[in-house]
Amino acid sequence: MRRVLTGIRPTGHLHVGHYFGMLRQTAELQDHFETFVMIADVQALTDNFHQPQKVRAMVLEVAYDVIASGLDPRRSTLFIQSLIPEIAELTVFYGNLVTVARLQQNPTVKTEIAQKRALFGDSVTYGFLGYPVSQAADITAFDADLVPVGDDQLPQLEQTREIVRRFNRIYGPTLKEPQARVLDTARVRGLDGDAKMGKSLGNALFLCDPPEQTARKVAGALTDPQKQRLGDPGRPEVCTVFEYHGLFSREKLASIATECRSGARGCVACKRELAGGANAFLGPLRARRAELEARPGEVLEILMEGTRKARAVARGVLARVKERMHLDYLGGAA
Template sequence: MTYGFLGYPVSQAADILFCRANLVPVGEDQLPHVEVTRFVARRFNELYGEVFPEPRAMVSEISRLIGLDGNTKMSKSLGNAIYLKDDPAEIKKKVMSAVTDPARIHKTDPGHPEICTIFAYHKAFNSSEVPEIESSCRKGTIGCVACKKNLIGRLEETLAPIRERRARFDKPGVVEDILFEGTKRAIKAGEETMGMAREAMHTDYWKES
């Protein structure tokens, strides 16, 4: 076993602790890594004094979206994802081809929203209409096509501002400048944290008096 594999959790913890983060936005699958980070912070503080806050995971209410093909997870490699950069035509094409309730043959057939991909997306992007959509689906008073068209509108409302903001950064040098400034801030934060850690461990031998 290589140290790269064995030490990966420590490396991930360092990515969080170097800036003394309190909140870490993560997906559900990353919760174990945040727990390891909390353990590392807690153990260090027990041994040397309070230096690191114990970060908490910030997980959205809808922490994972299933793929458009009904697969358990959206994935670029599986080609079952909607991207933040997708234009209206691409969104429409993807949503209209998405898997729905396979047992629902006719529009008036009672649906089962709990197994429908489109309903899962409504819960993420159209929460205010979820009770009505669920009821109409179960009663067979709304068809899958109408349900998909409704979702397309809600997705466009969400993604249009993101595309516009993305376009503002689509200029040579802009992203590089942002990354450069962010790197400087990160280095400064890391140096401050390392100074605190060394002082707590009494290993700040080269500290200027």
């Protein structure tokens, strides 16, 4: 059976952008692929190295969000990255196959370095610059055929593919070259109209937000700046609230657009309707999450069992890599 790998950084609670992007679509893939979901705590440390307790605390929180969103531990393997030492070993090997200049040219890395200037100043860390190499190890350690990504992450996956091709060219056919599954909803705009919803940008609806907090956040969402009052014709195509209606109430979208353009729909009422639709949609997910929060020991055991299964796969891949690299000094034992 073909395999899919999804990685999630535990740097904060997951938001609706994550849900409509990777979580929902990974849940759909678990019926057709052997699905691995990695809680990437090592990668989270590349820009949270100064607050490891935050990353540690968020591992379980992210697991609650993931399972509540539809990832079934009976059909998917959920595991913790740092508990798979084979990934770290592969990262070291792959570091010899990519130049510093190539990493610096990676568009995603360049963008993220610019965003992290307050943290790094003018000198980025080795770990942050090299995290595409770690991602290549994540993906190849499980012989992943498919990796769900947003279009902004395609340069990262291409870096993995380059490393795979170079390894196979030097050492012989060993590693599987993964393909991208570009997410149908790759990006959800932030409530403030920013191009992307983000954990640290203050513009996100989190899956764990209580209903009243969701309503407050929606009330402050950006609408068409040219529509000042009821009766003014609106432009739904530039309105963030309208975009969110497309997530939670798609069946009403045509009538909402018509009412907006005619001026018959006011922004306050439109936001109130959106808050109701969002809370109705997220209600069952929140209920499942609350049940999981009440049983943290069971969720931790799910992660431990998934990690045991994932490590068995990674151990086999590493043994194959070491054999090709003539590093199997113990007769093939990893």
